[in-house]
Amino acid sequence: xxxxxxxxxxxxxxxxxxxxxxxxxxxxxxxxxxxxxxxxxxxxxxxxxxxxxxxxxxxxxxxxxxxxxxxxxxxxxxxxxxxxxxxxxxxxxxxxxxxxxxxxxxxxxxxxxxxxxxxxxxxxxxxxxxxxxxxxxxxxxxxxxxxxxxxxxxxxxxxxxxxxxxxxxxxxxxxxxxxxxxxxxxxxxxxxxxxxxxxxxxxxxxxxxxxxxxxxxxxxxxxxxxxxxxxxxxxxxxxxxxxxxxxxxxxxxxxxxxxxxxxxxxxxxxxxxxxxxxxxxxxxxxxxxxxxxxxxxxxxxxxxxxxxxxxxxxxxxxxxxxxxxxxxxxxxxxxxxxxxxxxxxxxxxxxxxxxxxxxxxxxxxxxxxxxxxxxxxxxxxxxxxxxxxxxxxxxxxxxxxxxxxxxxxxxxxxxxxxxxxxxxxxxxxxxxxxxxxxxxxxxxxxxxxxxxxxxxxxxxx
Amino acid sequence: xxxxxxxxxxxxxxxxxxxxxxxxxxxxxxxxxxxxxxxxxxxxxxxxxxxxxxxxxxxxxxxxxxxxxxxxxxxxxxxxxxxxxxxxxxxxxxxxxxxxxxxxxxxxxxx
Numbered sequence: 001x002x003x004x005x006x007x008x009x010x011x012x013x014x015x016x017x018x019x020x021x022x023x024x025x026x027x028x029x030x031x032x033x034x035x036x037x038x039x040x041x042x043x044x045x046x047x048x049x050x051x052x053x054x055x056x057x058x059x060x061x062x063x064x065x066x067x068x069x070x071x072x073x074x075x076x077x078x079x080x081x082x083x084x085x086x087x088x089x090x091x092x093x094x095x096x097x098x099x100x101x102x103x104x105x106x107x108x109x110x111x112x113x114x115x116x117x118x119x120x121x122x123x124x125x126x127x128x129x130x131x132x133x134x135x136x137x138x139x140x141x142x143x144x145x146x147x148x149x150x151x152x153x154x155x156x157x158x159x160x161x162x163x164x165x166x167x168x169x170x171x172x173x174x175x176x177x178x179x180x181x182x183x184x185x186x187x188x189x190x191x192x193x194x195x196x197x198x199x200x201x202x203x204x205x206x207x208x209x210x211x212x213x214x215x216x217x218x219x220x221x222x223x224x225x226x227x228x229x230x231x232x233x234x235x236x237x238x239x240x241x242x243x244x245x246x247x248x249x250x251x252x253x254x255x256x257x258x259x260x261x262x263x264x265x266x267x268x269x270x271x272x273x274x275x276x277x278x279x280x281x282x283x284x285x286x287x288x289x290x291x292x293x294x295x296x297x298x299x300x301x302x303x304x305x306x307x308x309x310x311x312x313x314x315x316x317x318x319x320x321x322x323x324x325x326x327x328x329x330x331x332x333x334x335x336x337x338x339x340x341x342x343x344x345x346x347x348x349x350x351x352x353x354x355x356x357x358x359x360x361x362x363x364x365x366x367x368x369x370x371x372x373x374x375x376x377x378x379x380x381x382x383x384x385x386x387x388x389x390x391x392x393x394x395x396x397x398x399x400x401x402x403x404x405x406x407x408x409x410x411x412x413x414x415x416x417x418x419x420x421x422x423x424x425x426x427x428x429x430x431x432x433x434x435x436x437x438x439x440x441x442x443x444x445x446x447x448x449x450x451x452x453x454x455x456x457x458x459x460x461x
Numbered sequence: 462x463x464x465x466x467x468x469x470x471x472x473x474x475x476x477x478x479x480x481x482x483x484x485x486x487x488x489x490x491x492x493x494x495x496x497x498x499x500x501x502x503x504x505x506x507x508x509x510x511x512x513x514x515x516x517x518x519x520x521x522x523x524x525x526x527x528x529x530x531x532x533x534x535x536x537x538x539x540x541x542x543x544x545x546x547x548x549x550x551x552x553x554x555x556x557x558x559x560x561x562x563x564x565x566x567x568x569x570x571x572x
Contacts, residue, residue, distance in 0.1 A: 119529070119533055122533075122537075123536060126543070126544075130543055130544065130547055133551065134547060134550075137551055137554060140554055143558055143559065146551070146554055146555045146559075147555070149551045149554070150488065150551050150555055153547065153551050154482070154491055154492070154495070154548075154564070157492075157495045157544055157548065158482055158495055158498070160499075160544075161475075161478065161479075161495060161498035164499060164502040167533075168502050168506050168509065171506065171509055171530060171533075172464075172468075172505070172509045175513050175526070175527075176529070177529055177530075177533065
């Protein structure tokens with residue numbers, strides 16, 4: 001509750017800052033301080049110190065897992081603003097507006113990690129999505145940014161319609177929007193009542209897949225990620241997506257066992273097509289930004305493994321995957337934002353001119369590919385272990401590993417360009433400070449790759 | 462009247478919305494079709510709400526059964542209004558740059 005209220009307040013404060021505070025740097029610093037306050041407020045709640053305590057009639061349920069994932073996502077946002085603050089300022093002279101939208105998104109995130117009612121799921125998803133539509137179109141003069149915003153908006157609201165129809169069907173069959181508490185079951189008298197429930201769940205599943213860009217519903221992702229300003233693509237692909245996954249798992253793993261047999265089949269189909277589409281199409285991309293958007297689809301396939309069954313290792317896995325994937329993606333987008341163009345050739349010979357930057361990029365790409373010693377290895381390892389623990393076939397694990405191997409090809413194309421191709425990199429001037437920030441991110445990834453428990457121990461106390 | 466009729470009617474409305482989204486080329490009309498989808502859902506929610514209310518009365522259970530669906534309808538209307546404001550802003554922004562709201566223009570990102 002603390003996080004929901006504090007983030008909304010901070011959003012409003014940032015809105016006023018856009019005309020009260022003129023200095024871009026001051027705006028960034030206010031946003032950073034606000035994020036720290038948000039993290040503290042959330043930590044206070046997880047230690048049993050409720051600043052705001054309302055009776056939500058069971059609509060929100062604050063679990064330790066939800067609060068901890070809140071903390072992690074807020075910390076990731078802190079890192080995001082800390083690194084990308086300057087780039088955000090360049091987009092507009094009222095950067096505080098963007099920070100305020102980011103705070104509203106964080107409000108959506110904290111609803112999505114704690115909802116226990118389908119109404120709250122809907123509200124959370126909308127609070128998350130609506131500011132994202134605006135951020136996608138942040139570059140008002142650019143045609144492709146406009147186009148991406150309109151596309152994202154139309155498809156996003158279309159999927160909201162599907163989500164609502166699903167929720168309504170579930171309500172029609174269950175008589176309640178609550179997910180965990182049971183109500184007195186009345187016989188509805190609808191013929192084929194169980195079909196209504198299944199239809200509702202499938203529609204809900206489709207809409208959630210759309211939000212996390214899993215395969216049959218991924219078609220908007222490359223265009224939107226490509227068209228949006230790179231700094232905001234970085235935000236969309238990391239924090240917003242991780243929140244989507246947390247909500248997805250909250251809906252489908254706590255409740256709704258009625259689909260058990262066909263559920264596995266459906267999920268397997270979605271995972272396989274996500275891995276296939278993401279990895280295979282990424283191989284043929286010539287733009288790094290577009291390649292990264294397909295790679296984010298491929299990584300979503302891995303994150304979906306956590307849905308197979310709720311076990312400790314699946315919960316640990318989704319957390320570490322979300323954090324590690326977010327850090328690595330944020331890092332690689334932070335490098336990309338400094339490039340003059342998005343092609344692979346722009347990276348040619350980067351190791352010669354900017355060795356520090358090239359090293360950090362290499363670590364990010366290693367982590368995305370899942371090479372040992374980087375965080376990405378443990379993330380993938382936990383997900384596969386969760387899959388086995390949930391009783392899925394070994395063949396699925398093997399297929400996943402094969403696709404991970406394919407992903408090495410397109411990630412390493414950048415490394416090859418940086419280290420083994422001579423040429424002049426098309427890069428803007430990168431300040432030393434920025435390089436050290438990226439290096440710190442890379443070191444964080446390496447630390448998580450050796451001691452993943454640093455992150456996971458807090459889950460239990 | 463049996464609830465089935467409401468379900469079929471709302472599904473028909475919803476399908477009209479979906480077909481409109483998939484076939485129309487004018488951004489505003491696509492947008493209207495999305496609103497039609499949301500309103501079909503609203504209607505269905507109200508129908509279910511009434512159904513549970515009637516059943517609650519008949520079964521002698523609490524008489525406020527089904528009230529949550531009506532509250533949900535209000536939330537959908539509020540969120541739809543928020544979406545309209547954002548959507549129209551985006552469409553206006555696009556119109557300023559391209560002087561058209563035809564979504565066939567949305568193909569720059571393909572190549």
